[in-house]
Amino acid sequence: MxxxxxxxxxxxxxxxxxxxxxxxxxxxxxxxxxxxxxxxxxxxQSKEEMLVSIYRHYFERFHAELHEAQFKLSRSPRELLIIAIQLQCKLVFEDKAFLCMIMKGIAFSHTQALSDLFLQESARSLKWYQDRITELYGPALAPNALDCAGMLNGLLKEYFFFAIFHNHPMDSATLSIYLIERLDDLVQGILHRKTEPILNPSYLHPAYANPSDGHSLQTSIERLREWITTRVDDPQCSRALLQTLEALASEIGKEQANGIIIQGMYNYFITLAKENKPLIEQFEQLFRSKVQPT
Incomplete structure (x- = not known):
């Protein structure tokens, strides 16, 4: 950028x-x-487009750094949870105005496109925490992992509130370890009491993995465009990725879409993306359900 x-x-x-x-x-x-x-x-083109770009910029920055920690540094699930909290602290404390925007509820007070983007990214983050919590504590906790992810996320937001609006000093390393220890306590209580979950993971997954309507699909495609434009340095590769993305989206939008063409463009995009794992992850998340396995 x-x-x-x-x-x-x-x-x-x-x-x-x-x-x-x-x-x-x-x-x-x-x-x-x-x-x-x-x-x-x-x-x-407008203030609204700028607002969407602000959210995309921070969401993608967070996920890119988290992806690098997860796949390049080979961290344990516990280490990844600590790193995720530290990354969120870093982004928020570097730009406190961003958290002020979220606290004001700006994402939910404007167009449906912006609301969709915020909901999808929130679901994406919760799904990531849910998976890491399940990996850390084992299958016995799996039914309650989404509840744990939601409570951990809620606790973190409260500490952000104190840091931003009460100017309370926060050390991200200390806070991250403290919160994971509280997660340990929470999990111990759930497993001891065999607590029934409140949140059903099936509610989260459709919003995270498979946008069901054209509006949500378009929002996700716009996010991919932004990623390619700002993070792919080779102009020739960037153009080819954007052209392939547009062609794929266009073919899928047809009443009688050609499955062979869709499969070919899907595979070509993956080839062009090479080792850009965050981009490939987003692309596959968006189009996986539209393409037959090869």
Whole structure:
């Protein structure tokens, strides 16, 4: 992502967090960023598109760093849970305005596309925690793993609230270990009492893995476009990935889609993506159900 776009994103995030989305104008944003209105419209068609880009930027940054820790560093499930909390602390404490935006409920107060994006990313994060918690504590806890993920996530948000709005000093290493120890206590109580789960994992998985309507599919495709545009350095590869993505989405959208064409474009995209595991993971998550196994 280029410098001007990042300047605009940080300015928009600060204004949306400190003031209000509706009262912050494009002129306010460019003035704070120190760029022209022309520069704004080179990168965003509207404030709404900027808002979506802000969320995408932070969600993808978190998942990319988490993916690297999980697959390149070969950490244990317990270490991964600690790292995940530390990463969230790092992102929030580096840009407190981002958390202010979330606390204000901006994601749920605007268009359906933005709400869908926020819900999908929340489900994606909870699913990741659910899987790591199951790996750490074993199959006996599996029915309650989503409840544990939700409670851990809720605890973390409360500590973020104290750090942001009460200026309470927080050390991410200390906090992450403290919360995982509390998770140990929670799990021990659940297993001892054989507690029935409240949350059913089946409610989460469709939202996480298989957007069912065209609107959600389009939102996810836009997220993939953003990833390719900002993170694939080779221009030729980036163009080929974007063209293949568009062609695949177009074919799937047809009333009489050609399965052979879809399968071929799917395989070609995976080949182009090479070792970019976060990109491949998102791509497969989105299109896996649309393609027959080979």
């Amino acid at each position: 280029n410098d001007k776009k990042m300047q605009l994103i940080h300015a928009g995030m600060r204004l949306f967090g400190e003031k209000d989305y509706h009262t912050a104008s494009v002129q306010d944003i460019v003035s704070l960023a120190g760029v022209s209105k022309g520069a704004f419209y080179q990168h965003f």
